[in-house]
Amino acid sequence: MLRPKIKQPLERALSRLGLYNRLKWSRLHELFIRFNNPAYLRRQQDLLDWHRPFLRNDDLVFDLGASRGDRSAVYLALGCRVIAAEPDPWCQVELQNRFRHSKAFQLSKCAVSDQPGLATFFRFEPGSGYNTLSEKRVADLLESGEQKRPEPYDVEVTTLARLIDQYGTPDYIKIDTEGLEREIIAGLVMAPPLISFEANLDGFRERSGDCVQLLSKLDNRYRFNCNEGDSEPLVHPEWLDEATFSSYIQQVDRRYLEVFASLRPT
Numbered sequence: 001m002l003r004p005k006i007k008q009p010l011e012r013a014l015s016r017l018g019l020y021n022r023l024k025w026s027r028l029h030e031l032f033i034r035f036n037n038p039a040y041l042r043r044q045q046d047l048l049d050w051h052r053p054f055l056r057n058d059d060l061v062f063d064l065g066a067s068r069g070d071r072s073a074v075y076l077a078l079g080c081r082v083i084a085a086e087p088d089p090w091c092q093v094e095l096q097n098r099f100r101h102s103k104a105f106q107l108s109k110c111a112v113s114d115q116p117g118l119a120t121f122f123r124f125e126p127g128s129g130y131n132t133l134s135e136k137r138v139a140d141l142l143e144s145g146e147q148k149r150p151e152p153y154d155v156e157v158t159t160l161a162r163l164i165d166q167y168g169t170p171d172y173i174k175i176d177t178e179g180l181e182r183e184i185i186a187g188l189v190m191a192p193p194l195i196s197f198e199a200n201l202d203g204f205r206e207r208s209g210d211c212v213q214l215l216s217k218l219d220n221r222y223r224f225n226c227n228e229g230d231s232e233p234l235v236h237p238e239w240l241d242e243a244t245f246s247s248y249i250q251q252v253d254r255r256y257l258e259v260f261a262s263l264r265p266t
Contacts, residue, residue, distance in 0.1 A: 060170045195215065235257075
């Protein structure tokens, strides 16, 4: 594996020559990853294997908070069509470059919430997984000392209803938006077969419970499960109803969960 003191100057040199974005995610770059970062490829393969039972060929997936596109890459590898929503300009360039040859991928350069318009986006660093529209999330991160004060600027915001009108009814919606999950789900006007959202239980436990209740009100057939991120096994051997899962959310001693709501649990 290339050490940072070699890798970073090489990336800067390629950027100055105008070659970095052209080479990144090319076939040559994929070969470089196989040599330099096999752990990343194993993680991506684990994600693909984990999602395989839940997704079908030609499913439409909304990837909300697409970041650099690791999840989108998994969905595309499974034969899905992907609509990625991402407000960070750095990530937008990364996504466009990474999937420039894919006809099954489309990028919506916006954030998603319960109301369309403009909103303040707080960027800690370009491409950071902590970037968010949630003022509460920002306050929590600053109070804990995990992050320094972010750069605020306005971004365009759309809603799930508008995305559905534009692109069609999704089979799966993945939400990873650092604290804005409740607002996004509140803007949902139909029940997709599968939806998942990030639950940061430190500071967002009540709001995570609200998400479960909103989904159950949307369709009381939803059954719930969760894992502790990425390709970890599901916590519960059986999918739970809203009341049982809501009780679990309020009591579980975890900082983070990825919550799944399914109309067709496997």
